[in-house]
Amino acid sequence: MRFEWNKQTTAFVLPFYTFFRVFIAEDSSSNPYSLFTFMGMETTLAIEIKNLSKRYASHTALDNVSMDVPKGQIFGLLGPNGAGKTSLIRIINQITAPDSGTIRLFGQPLSPEHISRIGYLPEERGLYRKMKVGEQALYLARLKGMSTSEAKEKLKLWFERFDLNAWWNKKVEELSKGMQQKVQFIVTVLHEPDVLILDEPFSGFDPVNASLIRDEILRLKAQGTTILLSTHRMESVEALCQSIALLHKSKVYLSGSLNEIKNQYRKNKYRLMIELSATDFEGPFKTSIQSLQPSLMEWNDGFGILEFQLMDSSLVKPTLNHILTFGNLVEFREILPGMDQIFVETVTEKTQA
Amino acid sequence: MNTILLIVQREYWTRVRKKSFVIMTLLGPLLVSIFYGFLIWVSMAEETPTYRVLVLDETPDAMGAELTATDAPGLVFETGLPGDLEAFTRLMYEREEVDAVLVFPLRAFENPSSIYLGYKTPPSIESRSGISSAVEKVLEQRKLAFYEVPQSTFDEIRKRLDMPFRKLKESGSLQSDDSLIRTALGLGSGFLIYMFIFLYGVMVMRGVMEEKTNRIVEIIISSVKPFQLMMGKIVGIALVGLTQFIIWALLSGLAMGIVGAAFAPDALEQARQGTLQTQAEVGGINTGEVLAMIAGINWAVIIGSFIFFFLGGYLLYSSLLAAIGAAVDAETDTQQFMLPISLPLAFSLVISMNIIKNPDGPWATFFSIFPLTSPIVMMSRIPFNPPAWQVLLSMALLIVGFFLSTWMAGKIYRTGILMYGKKATYRELAKWLFYKGNS
Numbered sequence: 001m002r003f004e005w006n007k008q009t010t011a012f013v014l015p016f017y018t019f020f021r022v023f024i025a026e027d028s029s030s031n032p033y034s035l036f037t038f039m040g041m042e043t044t045l046a047i048e049i050k051n052l053s054k055r056y057a058s059h060t061a062l063d064n065v066s067m068d069v070p071k072g073q074i075f076g077l078l079g080p081n082g083a084g085k086t087s088l089i090r091i092i093n094q095i096t097a098p099d100s101g102t103i104r105l106f107g108q109p110l111s112p113e114h115i116s117r118i119g120y121l122p123e124e125r126g127l128y129r130k131m132k133v134g135e136q137a138l139y140l141a142r143l144k145g146m147s148t149s150e151a152k153e154k155l156k157l158w159f160e161r162f163d164l165n166a167w168w169n170k171k172v173e174e175l176s177k178g179m180q181q182k183v184q185f186i187v188t189v190l191h192e193p194d195v196l197i198l199d200e201p202f203s204g205f206d207p208v209n210a211s212l213i214r215d216e217i218l219r220l221k222a223q224g225t226t227i228l229l230s231t232h233r234m235e236s237v238e239a240l241c242q243s244i245a246l247l248h249k250s251k252v253y254l255s256g257s258l259n260e261i262k263n264q265y266r267k268n269k270y271r272l273m274i275e276l277s278a279t280d281f282e283g284p285f286k287t288s289i290q291s292l293q294p295s296l297m298e299w300n301d302g303f304g305i306l307e308f309q310l311m312d313s314s315l316v317k318p319t320l321n322h323i324l325t326f327g328n329l330v331e332f333r334e335i336l337p338g339m340d341q342i343f344v345e346t347v348t349e350k351t352q353a
Numbered sequence: 354m355n356t357i358l359l360i361v362q363r364e365y366w367t368r369v370r371k372k373s374f375v376i377m378t379l380l381g382p383l384l385v386s387i388f389y390g391f392l393i394w395v396s397m398a399e400e401t402p403t404y405r406v407l408v409l410d411e412t413p414d415a416m417g418a419e420l421t422a423t424d425a426p427g428l429v430f431e432t433g434l435p436g437d438l439e440a441f442t443r444l445m446y447e448r449e450e451v452d453a454v455l456v457f458p459l460r461a462f463e464n465p466s467s468i469y470l471g472y473k474t475p476p477s478i479e480s481r482s483g484i485s486s487a488v489e490k491v492l493e494q495r496k497l498a499f500y501e502v503p504q505s506t507f508d509e510i511r512k513r514l515d516m517p518f519r520k521l522k523e524s525g526s527l528q529s530d531d532s533l534i535r536t537a538l539g540l541g542s543g544f545l546i547y548m549f550i551f552l553y554g555v556m557v558m559r560g561v562m563e564e565k566t567n568r569i570v571e572i573i574i575s576s577v578k579p580f581q582l583m584m585g586k587i588v589g590i591a592l593v594g595l596t597q598f599i600i601w602a603l604l605s606g607l608a609m610g611i612v613g614a615a616f617a618p619d620a621l622e623q624a625r626q627g628t629l630q631t632q633a634e635v636g637g638i639n640t641g642e643v644l645a646m647i648a649g650i651n652w653a654v655i656i657g658s659f660i661f662f663f664l665g666g667y668l669l670y671s672s673l674l675a676a677i678g679a680a681v682d683a684e685t686d687t688q689q690f691m692l693p694i695s696l697p698l699a700f701s702l703v704i705s706m707n708i709i710k711n712p713d714g715p716w717a718t719f720f721s722i723f724p725l726t727s728p729i730v731m732m733s734r735i736p737f738n739p740p741a742w743q744v745l746l747s748m749a750l751l752i753v754g755f756f757l758s759t760w761m762a763g764k765i766y767r768t769g770i771l772m773y774g775k776k777a778t779y780r781e782l783a784k785w786l787f788y789k790g791n792s
Contacts, residue, residue: 057784093575095771120575124773126568131367142359143576187572 045107046071046195046226047092052101054087061087062098063250069228069243071106074221076237076258077230078343079247085230086123088247089197092228093120105195116145119193123200123230125184127172133183134159134168140187151190158186162212178209185213189220196220197228202236214240234339246343253346258339265337265345268310269295273331274323276304285326292319303330356577357585364560364589369596378600382608401427404480405451406470408432409441411459419491420455425483430455445473452476455484462499465492531649535736536709538650542659543705543733547698550666550728553594554694557671558687560586561678561770570770579767583679584759587671591664598663650736658735658744665751666728669758670694676762679769680777680785690777701726705733712737722747724754761786 047069054062062084069075079085090096092103094110103110105117128136134155141151159165162182167175175183181204189196198217202210217240221227231237237244238258245255254261276285281299289297289306296307304327310316320332337345368374408430410417420430431451436444438456445451453472461468468488470476476484497507518530561583564570573582677690701720708717712734721731721739727747735744768785769777 090771095571095574095579115576118575120572122568122571122575124568124571126572128367128563128569129567139359139363140572140576143356143573145356145576184572 044071045069046073046105047228048102048104048107049088049092050102050104052088052091052098052103054084054091054096054098060250062091065101065247065250065252067245067252067255069226071226072221072224073242074217074227074229074240076241076244077228077247078232078234078237078244078339080232083247084250085247086199089120089122089199089228089230092197093118116191117194119188119191119196121185121188121196121198121201123203127180127184129173130171132168133164133170133172133175136172137183137187137190141190144191146191154190154192155186158190162186177204178206181205181209182212185216189216193225195226195228197230199230200232201229202231202233234343238339244339246346248347254342261342262336265342266313266334267337268313268315269335270308270310270316271296271331271333271335272306272308272320272323272329274304274306274326275302275328275330276326277302280326288326289323307335357581357588360577360582360585361589361592364586365592368556368590368593374593374597378597379604381597382601382604401477401479403427403429403450404453404474404476405429405431406484407434407441407445407451407454409434409436409438409454409456412457412461413459416461416491416495417455417457419494420487421490425479428480428483428487430487442471455488462492462495528649532737534650538655539712539733539736540705540709542655542735543729544702546659546663546666546728546732547702549594549598549663550670550698551695553590553667554671554674556590556593557587558674558678559684560590561675561766562681562684562687565679565770566682574770579770580763583672583675583763583766587668587675590671591667594663594667595660655735659732661748662728662732662751665748665755669724669728669751669755670698672755672759672762676765676769676782679766680772680782681769682773682776686777697725698729701729705730708733713739718743722750724750727751 045068047067049065049067049069052062052065053060065084065088077085077088087096091098092105092110094112094115105114108114131139137155138148138151141155142148146154159168164179164182164186167179172180172183185201188198196217201213201217205213214236217227217229229237229241241258243255243257244261246253276299278299281304285304286297289308292306292308292310294306294308296305298305306323310319320329323329404425404427406429408417408420410432415433417430418432420432434441434444438454441454445454452474453470453476455470456468458464458467470484496502497504518532520528520530522528564573564582570582577585673694677687677694680690681687704716704720704726708714708720708730711717717730717734718739720726721734722743728751731739731744731747764786765782769782775781
């Protein structure tokens with residue numbers, strides 16, 4: 001009997017093929033039904049970067065860089081200018097390719113299909129000045145793969161939220177700098193990306209708009225978006241990020257959760273404030289704490305203030321008990337190292353080593 | 354929807370809707386004709402300054418008195434003044450308006466080369482030829498009288514022959530000579546291609562630079578590949594160019610129709626009176642013949658190859674210009690890179706003007722096949738029906754050339770658009786060519 005492909009054959013083969021496509025095939029990226037997902041191989045990492053290197057003719061931009069960005073977090077990519085942050089971000093955005101190393105996004109090797117799942121706000125950013133605001137936003141949204149009607153609908157909501165409705169038909173050059181930045185932010189997040197990459201997002205914003213953007217970032221995070229925040233400003237990192245990686249001279253110097261890192265760099269330094277009269281402070285109090293070798297010791301308007309370092313955190317309790325015999329405790333806290341301090345320490349330490 | 358189509362769409366629409374595009378497209382041909390009309394008017398209306406010549410006549414029979422200044426405008430002869438050369442010279446320098454002294458020595462008729470002009474202010478080329486022809490005319494009249502040749506005989510001898518040139522076809526029939534029209538057509542379309550390549554190529558370069566200096570480019574290439582962005586822009590602007598060309602062609606067709614309708618009755622009237630007949634007899638070209646010539650040209654081939662060579666040349670050059678736009682930070686930095694691009698273009702224009710003398714010569718053949726010059730040079734040859742293999746080879750090489758230039762440009766472009774504050778040099782560009790990039 002001669003074999004002939006006909007309707008029956010199709011009917012027979014199709015279910016098997018569909019099963020394979022839906023549940024097995026690994027290349028079906030972002031496939032929520034993949035068996036790998038059911039088998040618990042679903043990763044908790046949004047971005048996995050392994051041994052990434054990128055060299056240009058005269059310098060190395062990335063030297064064997066590895067880091068993991070956990071899902072649903074705000075991840076701080078830190079480092080001074082020229083450390084390689086932008087090079088790394090461009091590779092994640094598939095603008096350039098690495099010389100070696102791999103990147104996985106939600107467990108899958110980075111591929112062109114991922115482009116629509118990433119939102120990117122570059123450090124060097126701008127808009128077509130002569131193009132109308134609404135038209136431009138629509139164009140950029142459609143480049144990310146959105147349909148016109150969907151993009152329009154979402155843009156309407158965002159424009160309302162950012163109070164930009166009156167500007168839809170204006171040219172970009174007629175907008176103030178702050179408004180342009182808002183439009184820029186909208187087109188970055190409009191397609192509801194799973195990963196949002198923000199390169200120095202607060203630069204160029206006035207304080208009012210900066211806090212507006214900060215709120216939006218937190219709102220998106222609450223919705224489950226993973227956010228990669230690249231900056232050299234440490235203070236915004238401490239306020240927003242759960243995890244960080246510290247890039248310096250093309251290498252990763254430090255990475256992990258912010259709390260862990262801070263714990264690592266704890267110096268057992270404490271600050272204490274106690275209700276105390278001036279005479280008591282100058283007299284018995286001062287002499288009894290001399291052994292602590294406080295770095296700060298002053299009396300101010302009825303309160304004694306003390307900063308000191310202990311050999312071990314187990315010494316906190318006895319020390320505190322002793323001090324409390326002199327007066328009521330107003331404040332006691334551990335002085336944790338700031339990110340900038342950690343940064344400086346790490347860099348100098350590693351360069352010396 | 355395909356992203357490259359989206360880019361093409363944007364590039365096309367933003368440009369076509371611009372006021373400057375609408376104005377240029379609708380008024381462009383009008384402005385050009387006004388401009389040329391103005392040029393012609395200026396050259397005609399310009400007042401020629403008077404060139405005053407004192408005639409020093411030493412001939413016994415007053416030859417100089419017969420001088421008439423008819424040919425050259427502004428030429429004035431003053432005859433019949435007494436005195437010798439010394440007196441005339443003094444007079445010339447005394448009277449400010451006098452420019453020269455024309456000397457007819459005693460034996461001027463027997464020895465015409467002894468006649469000369471001594472000037473204070475040098476005569477213009479027009480005045481020179483006017484003076485010589487006036488003198489020649491006097492001599493001519495004298496000689497006719499001397500040799501007793503009647504004027505009518507002389508006119509008969511001097512009658513000019515306007516020999517007709519005809520194409521003798523294989524069938525034995527004669528066809529009117531249309532090489533002039535073909536020359537004009539070839540040069541015209543070559544020049545048009547030159548203009549279009551420049552106009553739209555520079556538009557591509559500006560567009561790329563705009564995206565780079567606006568800092569929007571990184572946002573876009575996080576959604577599409579740099580190459581797609583570049584090609585989208587090039588194709589979009591090509592469509593703008595085609596739109597403009599088609600509108601211009603339609604408008605000039607319309608204008609020619611109107612002009613034709615206005616002048617056609619005149620031509621008919623002339624024909625009835627037989628004036629055209631005589632013109633044709635002496636070898637002139639009449640309107641009917643011109644129309645026949647225009648009809649005899651293979652317009653499908655010409656328009657087809659025009660569009661091909663325009664697009665091919667444009668694609669080749671605009672990709673190179675896109676690379677330049679990507680490499681620089683500001684318009685002023687483009688100069689050094691523009692030269693090697695405008696040179697072959699200008700060169701091919703010069704070549705095509707010269708090859709008209711010999712449309713099938715070795716140089717014409719070579720440059721009409723070489724990709725950088727072929728769009729213009731081959732287009733100038735097309736009306737002369739060059740061998741088919743040459744046209745096909747030229748087309749094939751143009752396609753290869755354009756793939757090559759786009760590939761090169763793509764590499765430079767990809768690196769250049771993200772490079773700020775770095776002064777691009779040729780060496781730098783060469784390095785960018787070999788960077789490992791995406792995909």
